[in-house]
Amino acid sequence: MEHxxxxxxxxxxxxxxxxxxxxxxxxxxxxxxxxxxxTLTIDITTSVDNSEQRWQALFGRLAALGSLPAGQMLIHDFGATPGVARIRIEQVFEEVSHA
Structure with a gap:
């Protein structure tokens, strides 16, 4: 496990x-x-070793495509594909946008 x-x-x-x-x-x-x-702070626990660069790239793309909200995000990843990861992240952003 990597943090x-x-x-x-x-x-x-x-x-x-x-x-x-x-x-x-x-x-x-x-x-x-x-x-x-x-600031958006993200804490990731993942079963995929050496994946920090992948997470950096994913959040860099999300920031470039839209605005990131301020807060704390916890991610528990067990080998999700980048597509699934993006969907889950966008789902929580959408939910708090309508709160």
Whole structure:
């Protein structure tokens, strides 16, 4: 298991909490808690070793395509594909955007 912590500039604020996915499902879960500030902090626990560059690239693309909300994100990854990871992350962002 590998633990990765990333931080990205946040350009919007939201409120609430959101959960997408289930660890027991065999791919991943994402938990997001909105916070005041200008930073999105991501804590990732993954079964895929040496994957920090992949996570950096994924969040870099998300930041380039839209605005990231301020808050704390916890990701429990058990080998999800990048496509599944992006869907789960976008699901929690969408949920707190409508809270």
């Amino acid at each position: 990765i912590t990333l931080s990205f500039p946040a350009t919007r604020t939201v409120s609430g909490k959101a959960l997408a996915g289930v660890v027991g499902s065999g791919d991943m879960e994402v938990l997001f808690t909105a916070a005041e500030g200008e």
